[in-house]
Amino acid sequence: MTTFSDRVERISISGIREVFEAAGADAINLGLGQPDFPTPEHAKRAAIDAIEAGDTDGYTGNKGTLELREAIADKHARDQGVEVDPGDVIATAGGSEALHLAMEAHVDHGQEVLIPDPGFVAYDALTKLAGGEPVPVPLREDLTIDPAAIEGAITDDTAAFVVNSPGNPTGTVSSEEDVREFARIAREHDVLCISDEVYEHFVFDGDHHSPIEYERDNVVVVNAASKAYSMTGWRLGWVTGASDRIERMLRVHQYVQACASAPAQYAAEAALSGPQSVVDEMHAAYERRRDLVVEGLADAGLDCPTPQGAFYAMPRVPEGFVDECIERGVVVVPGEAFGEHGAGHARISYATGEDDLEAALAIMAEAAEAVR
Ligand code: PLP
Numbered sequence: 570m571t572t573f574s575d576r577v578e579r580i581s582i583s584g585i586r587e588v589f590e591a592a593g594a595d596a597i598n599l600g601l602g603q604p605d606f607p608t609p610e611h612a613k614r615a616a617i618d619a620i621e622a623g624d625t626d627g628y629t630g631n632k633g634t635l636e637l638r639e640a641i642a643d644k645h646a647r648d649q650g651v652e653v654d655p656g657d658v659i660a661t662a663g664g665s666e667a668l669h670l671a672m673e674a675h676v677d678h679g680q681e682v683l684i685p686d687p688g689f690v691a692y693d694a695l696t697k698l699a700g701g702e703p704v705p706v707p708l709r710e711d712l713t714i715d716p717a718a719i720e721g722a723i724t725d726d727t728a729a730f731v732v733n734s735p736g737n738p739t740g741t742v743s744s745e746e747d748v749r750e751f752a753r754i755a756r757e758h759d760v761l762c763i764s765d766e767v768y769e770h771f772v773f774d775g776d777h778h779s780p781i782e783y784e785r786d787n788v789v790v791v792n793a794a795s796k797a798y799s800m801t802g803w804r805l806g807w808v809t810g811a812s813d814r815i816e817r818m819l820r821v822h823q824y825v826q827a828c829a830s831a832p833a834q835y836a837a838e839a840a841l842s843g844p845q846s847v848v849d850e851m852h853a854a855y856e857r858r859r860d861l862v863v864e865g866l867a868d869a870g871l872d873c874p875t876p877q878g879a880f881y882a883m884p885r886v887p888e889g890f891v892d893e894c895i896e897r898g899v900v901v902v903p904g905e906a907f908g909e910h911g912a913g914h915a916r917i918s919y920a921t922g923e924d925d926l927e928a929a930l931a932i933m934a935e936a937a938e939a940v941r
Pocket of ligand 1: 602689690733795801
């Protein structure tokens with residue numbers, strides 16, 4: 570008899586894939602959360618050199634190479650102005666594994682994890698895999714995460730809450746005031762704040778802030794080279810937090826992963842410590858496209874809170890809009906793929922070239938007109 574765990578039976582294959590499969594091969598795909606730039610040359614070169622020198626033939630330390638963790642600590646000093654001990658960093662298989670470790674190490678059976686709704690699909694699934702109960706917390710009308718709603722949803726069973734700025738699928742950015750509130754809530758209620766910052770370098774209006782600037786004990790930060798350096802295929806992320814939390818996460822990581830891929834560690838070290846102008850170039854391109862999308866959606870009569878970061882926009886859309894777009898050869902993702910409160914919205918990824926984007930916006934305007 571084949572039996573499966575209750576935990577795995579509670580999750581399913583992401584609905585986003587189905588959307589891709591429904592679209593034709595020559596559809597313009599605005600469904601992917603994947604940068605369309607190449608990995609920086611110096612990062613690739615560092616991996617190739619390390620492979621040729623034989624430096625990648627064996628396991629690295631469980632936490633990752635010291636040099637990579639020092640580069641990550643330098644990044645936190647540079648960008649957040651916080652001192653992170655390289656010993657309090659674990660290099661992971663992408664931001665995804667970092668989220669997984671945070672859940673496994675902190676969530677007990679039946680405990681609640683507050684997640685943004687709409688929010689990145691892994692928060693719900695990884696909470697369930699850890700045996701916990703995801704509690705969706707609706708966003709504000711402008712699709713930003715609402716600290717008051719998080720605070721109001723905390724119960725004696727709350728193990729953690731997840732924040733994500735810039736956000737997927739919304740593209741919205743939390744204000745410094747809200748980020749300070751996340752930190753205060755984590756401290757005062759003694760619950761863990763898991764801050765997913767994989768889009769931190771793509772903020773167009775204002776600045777990125779992290780709760781670890783204001784609270785250290787009850788915040789873990791999840792980050793990755795994936796989006797910042799266009800390295801999704803390398804699978805390299807990291808998690809940082811207080812030493813006792815890192816030690817518990819390491820217990821999980823050593824058995825599920827042993828260590829992050831060694832070539833990817835060398836590439837990420839070079840990306841983090843090399844010239845950051847590559848990030849500036851992507852930032853400029855995404856910002857131009859963001860403006861194009863905002864203008865195109867307004868012209869199409871679709872109401873969209875201005876996305877200030879990442880590479881997503883999430884307009885309100887009329888019923889039937891997503892199917893109509895797919896029929897006309899443009900893939901966008903229905904908002905309900907990201908949670909109940911995503912209904913009535915669609916996620917548009919603009920990690921795609923400007924020509925395709927302009928063509929897609931024209932088609933979206935026709936689709937909106939057809940279903941209105
Ligand atoms: N967090 C968010 C908000 C994401 O959008 C993604 C990927 O789309 C991840 C984490 C996972 O990133 P990685 O590819 O580094 O595992």
